[in-house]
Amino acid sequence: xxxxxxxxxxxxxxxxxxxxxxxxxxxxxxxxxxxxxxxxxxxxxxxxxxxxxxxxxxxxxxxxxxxxxxxxxxxxxxxxxxxxxxxxxxxxxxxxxxxxxxxxxxxxxxxxxxxxxxxxxxxxxxxxxxxxxxxxxxxxxxxxxxxxxxxxxxxxxxxxxxxxxxxxxxxxxxxxxxxxxxxxxxxxxxxxxxxxxxxxxxxxxxxxxxxxxxxxxxxxxxxxxxxxxxxxxxxxxxxxxxxxxxxxxxxxxxxxxxxxxxxxxxxxxxxxxxxxxxxxxxxxxxxxxxxxxxxxxxxxxxxxxxxxxxxxxxxxxxxxxxxxxxxxxxxxxxxxxxxxxxxxxxxxxxxxxxxxxxxxxxxxxxxxxxxxxxxxxxxxxxxxxxxxxxxxxxxxxxxxxxxxxxxxxxxxxxxxxxxxxxxxxxxxxxxxxxxxxxxxxxxxxxxxxxxxxxxxxxxxxxxxxxxxxxxxxxxxxxxxxxxxxxxxxxxxxxxxxxxxxxxxxxxxx
Amino acid sequence: xxxxxxxxxxxxxxxxxxxxxxxxxxxxxxxxxxxxxxxxxxxxxxxxxxxxxxxxxxxxxxxxxxxxxxxxxxxxxxxxxxxxxxxxxxxxxxxxxxxxxxxxxxxxxxxxxxxxxxxxxxxxxxxxxxxxxxxxxxxxxxxxxxxxxxxxxxxxxxxxxxxxxxxxxxxxxxxxxxxxxxxxxxxxxxxxxxxxxxxxxxxxxxxxxxxxxxxxxxxxxxxxxxxxxxxxxxxxxxxxxxxxxxxxxxxxxxxxxxxxxxxxxxxxxxxxxxxxxxxxxxxxxxxxxxxxxxxxxxxxxxxxxxxxxxxxxxxxxxxxxxxxxxxxxxxxxxxxxxxxxxxxxxxxxxxxxxxxxxxxxxxxxx
Numbered sequence: 001x002x003x004x005x006x007x008x009x010x011x012x013x014x015x016x017x018x019x020x021x022x023x024x025x026x027x028x029x030x031x032x033x034x035x036x037x038x039x040x041x042x043x044x045x046x047x048x049x050x051x052x053x054x055x056x057x058x059x060x061x062x063x064x065x066x067x068x069x070x071x072x073x074x075x076x077x078x079x080x081x082x083x084x085x086x087x088x089x090x091x092x093x094x095x096x097x098x099x100x101x102x103x104x105x106x107x108x109x110x111x112x113x114x115x116x117x118x119x120x121x122x123x124x125x126x127x128x129x130x131x132x133x134x135x136x137x138x139x140x141x142x143x144x145x146x147x148x149x150x151x152x153x154x155x156x157x158x159x160x161x162x163x164x165x166x167x168x169x170x171x172x173x174x175x176x177x178x179x180x181x182x183x184x185x186x187x188x189x190x191x192x193x194x195x196x197x198x199x200x201x202x203x204x205x206x207x208x209x210x211x212x213x214x215x216x217x218x219x220x221x222x223x224x225x226x227x228x229x230x231x232x233x234x235x236x237x238x239x240x241x242x243x244x245x246x247x248x249x250x251x252x253x254x255x256x257x258x259x260x261x262x263x264x265x266x267x268x269x270x271x272x273x274x275x276x277x278x279x280x281x282x283x284x285x286x287x288x289x290x291x292x293x294x295x296x297x298x299x300x301x302x303x304x305x306x307x308x309x310x311x312x313x314x315x316x317x318x319x320x321x322x323x324x325x326x327x328x329x330x331x332x333x334x335x336x337x338x339x340x341x342x343x344x345x346x347x348x349x350x351x352x353x354x355x356x357x358x359x360x361x362x363x364x365x366x367x368x369x370x371x372x373x374x375x376x377x378x379x380x381x382x383x384x385x386x387x388x389x390x391x392x393x394x395x396x397x398x399x400x401x402x403x404x405x406x407x408x409x410x411x412x413x414x415x416x417x418x419x420x421x422x423x424x425x426x427x428x429x430x431x432x433x434x435x436x437x438x439x440x441x442x443x444x445x446x447x448x449x450x451x452x453x454x455x456x457x458x459x460x461x462x463x464x465x466x467x468x469x470x471x472x473x474x475x476x477x478x479x480x481x482x483x484x485x486x487x488x489x490x491x492x493x494x495x496x497x498x499x500x501x502x503x504x505x506x507x508x509x
Numbered sequence: 510x511x512x513x514x515x516x517x518x519x520x521x522x523x524x525x526x527x528x529x530x531x532x533x534x535x536x537x538x539x540x541x542x543x544x545x546x547x548x549x550x551x552x553x554x555x556x557x558x559x560x561x562x563x564x565x566x567x568x569x570x571x572x573x574x575x576x577x578x579x580x581x582x583x584x585x586x587x588x589x590x591x592x593x594x595x596x597x598x599x600x601x602x603x604x605x606x607x608x609x610x611x612x613x614x615x616x617x618x619x620x621x622x623x624x625x626x627x628x629x630x631x632x633x634x635x636x637x638x639x640x641x642x643x644x645x646x647x648x649x650x651x652x653x654x655x656x657x658x659x660x661x662x663x664x665x666x667x668x669x670x671x672x673x674x675x676x677x678x679x680x681x682x683x684x685x686x687x688x689x690x691x692x693x694x695x696x697x698x699x700x701x702x703x704x705x706x707x708x709x710x711x712x713x714x715x716x717x718x719x720x721x722x723x724x725x726x727x728x729x730x731x732x733x734x735x736x737x738x739x740x741x742x743x744x745x746x747x748x749x750x751x752x753x754x755x756x757x758x759x760x761x762x763x764x765x766x767x768x769x770x771x772x773x774x775x776x777x778x779x780x781x782x783x784x785x786x787x788x789x790x791x792x793x794x795x796x797x798x799x800x801x802x803x804x805x806x807x808x809x810x811x812x813x814x815x816x817x818x819x820x821x822x823x824x825x826x827x828x829x830x831x832x833x834x835x836x837x838x839x840x841x842x843x844x845x846x847x848x849x850x851x852x853x854x855x856x857x858x859x860x861x862x863x864x865x866x867x868x869x870x871x872x873x874x875x
Contacts, residue, residue, distance in 0.1 A: 329759065330759050331757070332754065333756075334757070342755070344755055349749075350751045350752050350754075350755040351752065356744070364745070365757060367738055380736065
């Protein structure tokens, strides 16, 4: 059986009472691109961490090139020819590409020899796989797409025959993703094996030869990609029929709720983060902002939510100039009282306090609200009752208001944030990455909720890096690149390639 | 196991078995040290326990020290819940002594007990808070690290107070660097007098009314930190500052207030020392209580109940240790400090020493 690069037999792994992997069987053919797809928390990352030696399996066998092996750490994985490209790059920003690549494989005390050899080897690899990376460029100055290629080079340099990529397209524009896929195909032609972990159905269908589907820690399907279609894969992932299309009736938007005029944001080092932003959001309208992560969307949300002060420009909310208001409390608190709710992009960094129980998270930002606290002390009973209500309305599981929020799944954590913000009955909802790290079942639910809110006449400003999400939810789409708005189109006319071009537009890379 | 990583142990085991194991380990090492210098460890332990808890006077002294440690422990915990490590309890308590002394000197000839006593407490809290305010402001507004600044402020307070006591506040004609005795209307009633009022007779010790104040402070601490809006904001800032900013909390203000509350709590330890026991201010009267507070808070896991228990432990160690050094000439005051240091090391610094072993034991049991 030497035509298999990797074979996993009966892999089990538990963390405490949670079985992250149960009896996993998987075969990866040599020289193929193998997709692993599944919702967040399905156990994909755990499985790959076992293969790469970060975790030890509780039971089961790993065969590499037909031989039983024990992979105790990542050095052993590398020795067996397994390389990994992480979702969050493991690069030293201030080093050059070359320095990064030899990191951990310097070859002796004197750096010079190693560097010389590495340079020659790198040139070869670069040519062979069409990677087009300058070995002397400083990594921190490269774009995300190029940094990813450095990661790939790093793995190849160490002699990887099997390359694991963890959600590689999460940070790329559609064009950059296409480039990556071309590279992956070249790798395959050269006889390398690629394992692609993703939750995007389109990618799996586009590029893989075989696909393994995981759900709830189990392998629920190993199929040839040409034998399945989109709906079939989605159903396998979720375990029931899912509706990928958001049902949304046409609706005439009402008056202008949010109006931004010539907004600029300059940071301390004089870098322009936002340039001349003009936009409007009307009642009963979802305005989507598309763009690759890191092009100013996050800053725009933070400025609008009052967490950052704009350098110049004006923001009008229901006709009122927010810049001329008097602020006795932090701006974010005042804006919230005016009816601007904010679901932040990064829920675990900003939207939640993971060490707090659910019921305490349900008042974050509303801790001074009359409905929450009348006297000097909270009534724990009232807070728990409030949380129970949210749990029922948003189907948060497990339905325990006392549970620490960090123990919930990503989707349920997001529901806690969304429930809290919608409960406040805002007129304007600022929402960033509503479904990042959220499973398909919860995505459906969250999208429905957002459309309901829109239909109830609320204004929604949606920032997302998921084009499909932007296209299916938005009435109007703005595209941001390099801190500017580079284009606008109606939601029903938008296509991925058209948006992709605009997304690359102002980008310096 | 990384610092601050949540334990996989059940909570009850974290709160019982783990501290017990740590304490046992500290005692074992202490035992070895005692044995090396030629004393019988078991006998020493017996003297220590008896000295702390074996007779009325011993218990009185133990509870007196406990009172100090409850306040300084609560002080460290208050700052800790805001994510700040206040090492400056010592200096804050010391400065609080200045507040008390100035107030007493100004008013002990004119004001009656019922006005003077609250005034002195307020002065202690105000001076302690003020001494904490400066590092707090520097941290919140300028990013100077609170650990570094509070340590520096301890040293500044030593020099400042030495000068003030030695040159300005010293009792005229005295050879010792100490102030004059406070008027009796500034004395916190001693426990033996309070209890005598309801017909209970106990031996005469420095234990005084401040002890009840410490217990009340624990209850208030619990209510404020876990049941009030302010405590909610405090804990949010302490666990996730980004979330606090997102929620529209004034992080700077909360940091400064938390440090001031911490300094005020440290200051109350001086009420126990000066108004409750010595009735005058001596040089270095704080004698390390601020530092022990760090260990007390660590060991008590920043919860009032835990703080009371660990304050009791350190109170007993202090008192029993003193008795031990009287009984055994080989065991000097420095040896007693070593024992305390070991307990702090095992219970505070190495609090998770046995966690992995215990965790695997629990896992197998399942």
